[in-house]
Amino acid sequence: MALDLGPLDGHVGYLLRRAQLAVFADIGAGLAAHAMSPADYAVLTVIDSNPGAGPSQVAETLGIQKTNFVPLIRRMEARGLVLRTPSARDRRSVDLTLTEDGKTFLATLHAMAQAHVDRVRDHLGPAEYEALLAPLQRLARLTRPA
Amino acid sequence: MALDLGPLDGHVGYLLRRAQLAVFADIGAGLAAHAMSPADYAVLTVIDSNPGAGPSQVAETLGIQKTNFVPLIRRMEARGLVLRTPSARDRRSVDLTLTEDGKTFLATLHAMAQAHVDRVRDHLGPAEYEALLAPLQRLARLTRPA
């Protein structure tokens, strides 16, 4: 049924896109069961690793535009997962931290995500999986977020 | 300036997304100079490799929904790159082929895309680049387009 992809099936860009969609379909479904998007999950993770950081820093780190970050972080706050407290140093700024609930919740998300990652590694085999990570990291670092 | 990504920076899904965005930013800019999207380019490529195939087949092959395929293929037709001729076998169906202009144009796009791919390979080095392709292909084939 499927046609020949032609030159496309050796094309890094195309393969990256398809691989990303396949992996996200898998992980995304698990996150969706907890009413979370991949972006939501990434934000919680970064806040957990950098407690007290501000919205701009978190957004820039993840390549999210700060203007699009606002509704996302407000959702997390409304769900009681994130605390937005006025910064002591800079009166313009806001310190982001996870609540206790946020930390607990994130732990279960990490466990779930790890299960999905394990499935990917099992599918590829450990060697190919390891061989995949290094080049991906190199490419990922090319991104120059605004 | 950038914060710690925490567990994220070893996460396949996250790395795939960032790597894909980085590569697409590069290739996408080149395509955009010709008023083409990555999807446009993919469609022309598949039609070139499968002359006479119908919209549904091409769309399914690329994981594009057939309903979203319509405006795309109409743009290509309007630009004189693609020919939509009524199918002989099935009166519901349409045969897609590239025009001569379409073939010429696609050749220049291929050349440009190859230059971008070369830059990616140079950035990673040949060994890592090769090591990247195989697992990506395996993952990409997981996609089960409607």
Next chain:
DNA sequence: CATTATTGGTTATTTGATATAACTATTTTC
């Protein structure tokens, strides 16, 4: 130190990609 430029956060709005529902004409299946 007074003015200017920059930064952190925000709102409102637009664009673009993708998904859903519904319909017609034809072909296939039973």
Next chain:
DNA sequence: GAAAATAGTTATATCAAATAACCAATAATG
């Protein structure tokens, strides 16, 4: 020959991401 499936289409909804403009506070500068 009736019912089900398929090819193509239209119209519409949804959702992520980009753009423009703004305020308050801080940093830079002359």
